[in-house]
Amino acid sequence: AQKVTQAQTEISVVEKEDVTLDCVYETRDTTYYLFWYKQPPSGELVFLIRRNSFDEQNEISGRYSWNFQKSTSSFNFTITASQVVDSAVYFCALSEVGDNFNKFYFGSGTKLNVKP
């Protein structure tokens, strides 16, 4: 079963539009971590955020914000006033504790195209 689902394969927006990238996860652990990474065309993974399962507080960092809702097992990512430089593939990931210590489960990624 897919542990992390990113249903949006590709999204195209025009610069300055807001865009939300969806992430739904599945785990039986009570302690887990959720992540968002950005992968520009060059290929490296850029860490954006880590959130543990006990902290449901939403977070805002500049134009980025994250909405964590355990009730719906979702960890959505919103970019406000998108810019061309935001164009990349964005991955949501889940890390469980216990037997799968340190194992990251990545979603399939959402490719974001921001057009000028």
Place this chain on the structure above:
Amino acid sequence: GAVVSQHPSWVICKSGTSVKIECRSLDFQATTMFWYRQFPKQSLMLMATSNEGSKATYEQGVEKDKFLINHASLTLSTLTVTSAHPEDSSFYICSARKQGAGANVLTFGAGSRLTVL
């Protein structure tokens, strides 16, 4: 900050040859490193977990004899693709966990793109 370096960043080789990719933690010691594979337009799939001084743990479906992993020191893990074939062409990314750091503090390398002709 924690920096992980991968070398080479890209490599082209002939079918049947072996290719070694290095993953180095530059400013920290990493007891555990992870190797991922990413096909074009797909997600990252964990191949194996590399532990310093012991054998790597491979994920189901990953051929141990095909993808040799060695983690000889606290700052270096290597992935050798033996007798490479075109289907091995992929983007390989490593990540490292800083010794003593929390379970989920991983740093990713910039990746190595392998093309097998």
